[in-house]
Amino acid sequence: MDAFTEQEYIKRFDWGLWKKLAKFAVPHKKYLIILTVLMVVVGATDAVFPLLTKYAVDNFIMVGQFTGLLNFAVIYLFMVILQGVTVYFLIALAGKIEMGVCYDLRKTGFKRLQELSFSYYDKTPVGWIMARMTSDIQRLSGTISWGLTDLVWGVTMMLFVMVAMIIMHWKLALITFAVLPGLAVASVYFQKRILASYRTVRKTNSRITGGFNEGIQGARTTKTLVREGRNLVEFQELTGEMYSSSVTAAILSSIYMPIVMALGSIGTGLALWFGGKSVIMEIMSYGTLVAFISYTVQFFEPIREMARIFAELQYAQASAERILSMIETEPEIVDSNDVIKKMGDVFSPKVENWSVVKGEVIFEDVSFTYKDGEKVLHNFNLHVKAGETIALVGETGSGKSTIVNLACRFYEPTKGRIMVDGEDYRRKSQLWLQSNLGYVLQSPHLFSGSIRENIRYGRLDATDKEIEDAAALVNADRFIGKLEKGYDTEVGEGGGRLSTGEKQLISYARAILANPCILVLDEATSSIDTETELMIQYAIQLVLEGRTSFIIAHRLSTIRSADRILLIKDGKIIEEGNHSTLINRKGYYYNLYTNQFKEERQAQILRA
């Protein structure tokens, strides 16, 4: 998992990356232009207020009269309103762009995720993907809109102020700007260190969260081992580290601000000194001096902001890299262009061109190796007739799941080929095969929504009656009938409000509704209560009728009733036949069966 250690920020500024990101900003081009205009206006209005003050001082106070003060007041208020309105649109527009970019990135990301193959999901933790899709995208769009906004605003204002100062009195302006290089250096130096120190703080924070997690989950074990004291000591070491790194970070920030202010004050001091002298020598008006000095103050403020924004951009760059890497990942299993032309792709299938799936599956000299080099199948051959029920039996890791996954085309063989209805399945689209599949997982997975919606997942255009019929077939209607809202009952996140047995029954109903040509059943290993157990066994029998079925079997009743049982060990079929044939052989299957039989019976007795 080393590839996934979070890289917090990248030192170089990666132009290529930002160019790619710019593509996401393009659809909002119109808004961006308006935003830029607004920012210029706001920057300008901010810069104008001191000018107004200067005007007031020069034209009213110095002259000693107030004709036109009323007009002045009106103009000032007008500027206030203008600024207010502009600020509103500025924030609203920046927000619109931020949300728009966020929306687009999420949409693109999600769509791509639907196309990526299982091998991607094997090596990428769900948590990682979630973090990219939620916080990274948020941070990136925030930076694109606000960060850049602030940047442009700051730069604009500084430019305006600089220009105004230079126009007013260029010599004085230059003297004031003498402190700029020092400021820039200080900013860059500190910002880097401050960011690094906050990175340490964040890392320690995760460790503390981990510490709490462990303390809570392991509390019971801690009691039995009488380890409360020492656990606390270890935890306190963590909080101690957090204390020191946080204080360090805060102190760094506290040093930075005063330094910047001191440098800024040097600039102001210089302005005061030389400006004062100029006024005494009557080279400059008092009003100008007053305005000049407020400009000086106004000038040095954004510099702190600029440093902060550059740091943020660096962070955003790290986020951008991770998001783009996800979006740009190519799926491993792709339909060729010819296939797409004829049969459509995953999002817009051309169902009219599809042939009916009969369900004959042939593995021809199939070899398969996982991405990490684990070789699972070697020259594997299997011929499954349409409508046959195949039970796959064997230890964990023997290759049963791989065989099934290959048959469903969730992975493709590294060598050899798999034929469905006599044709290499790579010559047909993925959706052609997969939309004719039914899949019941080991631990049932439901989506949040109503029971009805979950069953309908099997066939989106099913009528309510068809849904209820499917549920009745597996006897799921019994428990559904007892629920207050019946079929409209919310199942909760991941189906959390229902019991495991109830969830399983719904998965079976879903599979039946789909009426697939090929059914895959990955049986649960542990059994639930006897009553539900019986219903599920009955449901299984129903579901298997008349379709090609692959069962990764654990229940003896399921195994016994299969047309053909395959005993898989190390990726090879070591025994093959139906139940009575294999029992009489007294080989592997016999041992497996008897052991399991004993265990099942024993469990029954103990459940009394």
Add this chain to the structure above:
Amino acid sequence: MSDKLKLLRQFIKGSMLLYAGAIISTGLATIVSMISPLIISTVVDSIIGGKLVELPAFVENIISSIGGREYIVQNLWICAVMLVILAIVNGLLLYAKGKWSAIAAESTSRNMRDKLYDKLQNLSYDYHVKAETGDLIQRCTSDVETVRRFVAIQFVEVGRAIFILTIVTIVLFRLDTTLATASVTMVPLIFIYSFIFFAKVKKAFKESDEAEGRLSTVLQENLTGVRVVRAFGRQAYEVSKFDEKNLEYTDITYELIRLLAKYWSVSGALCMTQIAVVLILGVYRAVLGEISLGTLIVFNSYIGMLLWPVRQMGRILTDLGKMLVALERIGEILKTPDEISSEGSEKPLIKGDIRFRNVCFEYESGRPVLKDLTFEISEGSTVAILGTTGSGKSSLVHLLQRLYDYQEGSITIGGVELKNINKKWLRQQIGIVLQEPFLFSKTIKENIGIALENPNDEEIFDVAKTASMHDAILDFEKGYDTPVGEKGVTLSGGQKQRVAIARTIIRNCPILIFDDSLSAVDTETDAAIRKALKERSGNVTTILISHRITTLSEADKIIVLEHGKVVQSGTHEELIEREGLYRRIWELQNSLEDELELSHSQKL
């Protein structure tokens, strides 16, 4: 409310001085930063010359001590230098504030975290059985963070805001009453607007959070259920499902942003209007000669300082509200009574003869688990317990370690009543291995030695060998130094059990209990481990809970439990002679062939 504040005070206790220091230094910093405009205005007046300005007496003294106005005019650099010095002093004060408030805040949060952790460790077993991990973690992390953020920033900000408001108002009123009155007219308005607004915006934030939650759920379910999605070919459907939630979130959050835009623009305009009022009125009065230009400049500069904190107040009050909620949640954990693990005064030497007499126990009232349980385990013997599901086997284990206390009857160890024995002392004498043991995210070596102060390598290797785990560990890339858990290797069920066994036997307890803790290990390894155990610690009283006949049959005595009562007890030979659960399980082996024939013919 008051008890929440009491709680806060408890955490802040050590840092009150630091906070006071921080507030004072930031207040002083503000004063210092207010002097700069004064200097500028004084300079401006001095330059103007003719207009005499009434300055506070001590300022006049300073001016004359430097050499009088004329001298200053010729040497303006003095003023420039003073400005810089003031900025440096200001900076130092701000540095002090930053440092002290950071130390205070971090001490407070460290305090909170340590107290929470300590409390969690000391809460009863029952609490942890019923607790929701996710909820607890949220309280220990994000709620603590909310409080921390408030005490790190807002606390001092409130102090500073009050400080500034007071001082600025006083200064302005001293300078010119009329203008000062005009300056503060809008302040209450801005404050009220700010406050009302942030109360309203809370609702919008909540809606945005909830919409985000819904979006995350769709995403999470899609990712964890990728098999189902692909198997049913529902990619297009999922895309439209996600798009719906994506759009919803985007729209709701955009509304929130618009609300905030409204706030900032309106409050900004209100502030600027206030400034305009001051400016225009000031100009008017300056022209009339009622105030000096310098005074006007002071007002112009100070008014900003007055308005900014007022604008912030609304947000600060909302944060205060959030902080109090977080504090309450933290308080709920801290209020829970500890398990009194020091209860029990006796610390007898435990050798291992255990007697249960008419013991009754229930986890919840009305649902008894053990009913009138009576049996004996003699010192040094190995007793196996077989029971149906729900027969109370695990409760036995819980009772022996006093994780729960029995309601009726008597349990004695070495003649001493269990309830009188010190809990921690007792637990140190009894080693338990559970069926699904919890391992800490440390190395394997650290896990095995975790109960000891200073485990040495030899001891660790020794117990690992007894648990049939030594060779398997050496097979790992880093051997004993392999970390367990997310960042390291995920052990299989059987491996976890063996590590747990090792970590328990290294403690050399006089009583060992194995609660079905060899279930994930195959029968040969099971036998090997038990044999090695016997060789290592022959006279340790051992209790084995299992349903494997091979395990049960080798015990000195077998106890069969059903519905919380002992229904049979004796040796293997004795029990197979009698009708009962034990015999039925044992018979499975022999009657298997017949069963097979039966089921086979049934199929035909």
